Amino acid sequence: MTVISRYLVKTYLGMIGTCMSxxxxxxxxxxxxxxxxxxxxxxxxxQSTLSYFLCKTPEIITQITPMAVLMGTILAIGALSRNSxxxxxxxxxxxxxxxxxxxxxxxxxxxxxxxxxxxxxxxRANERVLYIDQILVQKKGTETFFRRNNIWHxxxxxxxxxxxxxxxxxxxxxITIWELGKxxxxxxxMDAPSATAVGDEWNLSDVTxxxxxxxxxxxxxxxxxxxxxxxxELADLKVVAKSADNMGFLDLxxxxxxxxxxxxxxxxYRTLLHAxxxxxxxxxxxAFLGIPFSLRDGRSSGIGIGIGxxxxxxxxxxxxxxxxxxxxxxxxxxxxxxxxxxxxxxxxAGLWFTLTxxx
Numbered sequence: 276m277t278v279i280s281r282y283l284v285k286t287y288l289g290m291i292g293t294c295m296s297x298x299x300x301x302x303x304x305x306x307x308x309x310x311x312x313x314x315x316x317x318x319x320x321x322q323s324t325l326s327y328f329l330c331k332t333p334e335i336i337t338q339i340t341p342m343a344v345l346m347g348t349i350l351a352i353g354a355l356s357r358n359s360x361x362x363x364x365x366x367x368x369x370x371x372x373x374x375x376x377x378x379x380x381x382x383x384x385x386x387x388x389x390x391x392x393x394x395x396x397x398x399r400a401n402e403r404v405l406y407i408d409q410i411l412v413q414k415k416g417t418e419t420f421f422r423r424n425n426i427w428h429x430x431x432x433x434x435x436x437x438x439x440x441x442x443x444x445x446x447x448x449x450i451t452i453w454e455l456g457k458x459x460x461x462x463x464x465m466d467a468p469s470a471t472a473v474g475d476e477w478n479l480s481d482v483t484x485x486x487x488x489x490x491x492x493x494x495x496x497x498x499x500x501x502x503x504x505x506x507x508e509l510a511d512l513k514v515v516a517k518s519a520d521n522m523g524f525l526d527l528x529x530x531x532x533x534x535x536x537x538x539x540x541x542x543x544y545r546t547l548l549h550a551x552x553x554x555x556x557x558x559x560x561x562a563f564l565g566i567p568f569s570l571r572d573g574r575s576s577g578i579g580i581g582i583g584x585x586x587x588x589x590x591x592x593x594x595x596x597x598x599x600x601x602x603x604x605x606x607x608x609x610x611x612x613x614x615x616x617x618x619x620x621x622x623x624a625g626l627w628f629t630l631t632x633x634x
Contacts, residue, residue: 279364280377286355287378291347291385298339303328310412317412327407330400337393341557341592344382346585348565351378353581361570371632375566382562389555394523401521430506432456437470439539445509446471448539450479452503461487465501472509476502524551542610546603549614557592560618564588564625567632592621 307328314324355361364374426437426447438449447470454463463486467479482498522530527548531541565588569581596617603613 279369283355283374283377284381287347287351287381290351290354291343294343294346294350295336295339298343299332299335302335302339303332306331313412317414319407319411323407323411327404330403330407333392333396333400334404337389337397337555340385340389341554341561342585342589344385344558345561345565345589346582348378348382348562349569349581349585350578352566352569353578356569371567371570375570378566379559379562382559386556386559389558390552393551393555394525398521398523398526405521428505428507430504433503433505435505435507439534441543444471447477452479452505456488463487467501473502476504477507478502520547524548527551542606543604545610546600546613549603549611550600553614553618554596556618557596560622560625561589561592564621564628567625567628570632592617595620 310327311324314327319327352361361374365371426435426440428435428437432455434453434455436451437447440447448468450465450467450470452465452467453461454465456462463484465479465485466483468481470477470479472478479501480499482501483495484498485495486493527544531544531548534541534544565585568584568588599608599613599616602608603610608616
């Protein structure tokens with residue numbers, strides 16, 4: 276790496292670090308002010324309160340890094356331009372491609388680190404955040420558990436297992452309910468392909484009920500519809516859905532495969548799966564867009580303009596990406612297209628700025 280490349284990377288990382296620190300601080304302060312009252316009323320220990328915000332930080336980093344990279348790119352090149360350093364480099368025979376190359380390489384490394392953080396750090400940190408919020412703050416019980424491809428819930432002498440929860444339809448899929456007798460011995464089993472919430476109860480459809488007290492001697496009974504009180508609220512299942520969203524790429528891929536083998540629709544989770552790969556590389560896309568954009572004439576006139584431009588571009592990206600992901604989860608777009616379309620659109624804009632910037 277040349278002296279100029281090291282200088283560019285040092286300046287670039289300094290700007291990105293400053294922007295990230297500011298974003299993280301603002302995010303945590305706002306979140307702290309919103310939650311500290313609830314934490315105090317719930318009697319959450321100070322250690323758990325600090326643990327909550329510490330474990331929230333990895334997710335914050337993955338969310339704000341693309342914006343920080345974009346803002347750092349525009350501010351770094353703007354500072355170099357105001358100090359006439361870009362002009363000096365170009366007068367020395369250094370092309371804009373040579374100036375931008377170390378910055379793009381730095382953004383690529385940042386995207387790779389985000390990918391690993393999202394896979395190995397964020398899911399574990401979010402488990403702790405979810406535990407503190409649901410158990411210590413909201414005082415919810417632990418009757419509902421989420422595992423890689425199962426939902427388990429205990430209500431009285433009933434234990435329910437479900438393969439999938441569909442938030443948009445407020446329905447459970449692939450349900451098995453065991454009725455327990457003395458000594459936790461199963462006395463009956465009910466199987467149903469689906470169940471929908473009806474008030475405080477759940478309506479099971481096409482139920483097959485087996486009496487287990489006499490082994491296989493009693494034939495199973497078929498019931499078209501059966502209402503049952505499981506003491507299970509939709510709010511609890513929304514936590515389950517959130518847990519699925521917070522899984523890493525490999526866990527979510529195995530979850531999708533398990534649901535697919537069971538014959539369930541995996542469109543929503545396939546979209547999230549592809550987003551696990553596309554979102555970390557938004558940082559690289561922001562750098563690829565920001566470098567030629569800020570090198571164009573009139574784009575480096577001040578810090579305020581640089582911050583304003585980066586905010587507009589960044590929010591535009593996240594709004595478009597959220598819209599496309601929603602369409603993908605609803606089945607209106609193919610999951611791969613929904614997850615990567617925003618990156619491709621903004622990368623194409625970056626390519627256009629690159630081709631039209633003065634060389």
